Amino acid sequence: MADYEFVLPSGQVIPVIITTRRGLRNITLRPKTRPVCEIHISKPWLVSTSTALHFLEQKRSWCERVFLDVPVKAHISIGDTIEFLGKKVLIKHDETKRANSFIECADGLCVLIVGGSSDMLERRVRDFIKDSFLSAVKQVIKTTPKEFWPRRIAIRDTSSRWGSCSSSGTISFSWRLAFAPFDVMRYVIIHELAHQKHMDHSPDFWKQVSVLYGFGVERAKRWLNQHGTELHKYF
């Protein structure tokens, strides 16, 4: 829980978290923009909190600039329609239900009935999308030959990488790919599966990607380059 706040000229309030560390020589200041906007200050044992906050004030314009470029997150409310995993989904709420339920509807519109209290709405929608994303990833993997199936799948919220493949056999994906077109998500999955055979980006690697993905690899890569930041629109 943040004890202090940093108010931007726009009125947006950024929580300030101050921690004391033994062995630290100077105050360190880290404005974080992901996964949420926060300012983290680490201070040496003998430096008071008010000195640390004074230090933050001295760096005010620098901090403000860091948060200036952060796109404002779109909030999700009851009655909104959002798109994920290639579906248009209308968000409804029913607090008499404990679990979320998903209803497939006609004409490409689906309904997600979010259970529980409404103040948890966004978190519950996010958890639902994450779970659905994991199922979708597994489905795509099952379309490939068994030799490409990974030992473990991990779902992450990374800002710069959409997927990664470790030598230990774990393949990780950013769940925000759920907001990308299905073929773009499929491309990232295939890309990481192919890394299990080729840990580099050699011509042999790209050949493997094409064999597994089919036509359209360049188009998917281009989409990610052009629209990748839009996948961070929510939450």
Ligand SMILES: [Zn+2]
């Ligand atoms: Zn790669």
